[in-house]
Structure formats: structure tokens, C-alpha cells
Amino acid sequence: MTAIANVGSSFIVALPPSDIWLTDIxxxxxxxYSEVHFRxxxxxxxxxxxxxxxxxxxxxxxxxxxxxxxxLNNQSDDEPKKGRxxxxx
Numbered sequence: 001m002t003a004i005a006n007v008g009s010s011f012i013v014a015l016p017p018s019d020i021w022l023t024d025i026x027x028x029x030x031x032x033y034s035e036v037h038f039r040x041x042x043x044x045x046x047x048x049x050x051x052x053x054x055x056x057x058x059x060x061x062x063x064x065x066x067x068x069x070x071x072l073n074n075q076s077d078d079e080p081k082k083g084r085x086x087x088x089x
Contacts, residue, residue: 018066021052027063031072047071 022030028038042048049067054060 016066017069018064020065021062022065022068023062027068030065030068 024039024043025035027043028035031038031042033042043051043063049064049071051061051063054062
């Protein structure tokens with residue numbers, strides 16, 4: 001479901017997470033990792049969601065925000081940190 005609002009002179013469209021696609025840099029920032037650690041460790045985990053490629057190079061992959069959020073929510077807090085960001089206090 002998409003929400004659209006006109007606030008003053010600004011037109012705002014709110015998309016559900018399943019309609020939002022992130023670059024490597026944006027996904028790393030969302031998870032709280034450096035781009036290098038995300039590319040070398042986190043996105044290589046077997047249970048991590050698979051990307052969609054918009055070009056043949058690695059620069060063209062996009063990660064679905066809804067799938068990343070679901071993966072993050074399914075990670076146990078008791079497991080050692082292998083791909084789960086530390087909780088903010």
C-alpha cells in the first residue's frame with residue numbers, strides 16, 4: 001500500500017519496505033556496517049536475502065528493504081554476532 005500526501009509545497013510518497021530497493025552502501029548503512037564489511041561478510045551469509053541485479057557488475061545490485069528487515073528480525077539476540085549489528089543503547 002502506498003500513501004501519498006501533499007504537505008504545503010512538498011509532495012510526499014510513502015512506500016512499503018517491499019517496494020524500496022537499496023544499493024550496497026545504503027544497505028550497509030541501514031544495518032550499521034561499513035560498506036567493506038557488508039560486501040565481504042554480511043551479504044555472503046547463506047541465509048541473507050539475495051539481491052536483484054539491474055546491471056551485470058556488482059555496482060548494479062539492489063537489496064530489498066523488506067527482505068533485509070525480515071532477515072534482521074529473525075536473527076536471535078542470543079547468537080554470537082556473525083552478521084547482526086549491535087543494538088543501539
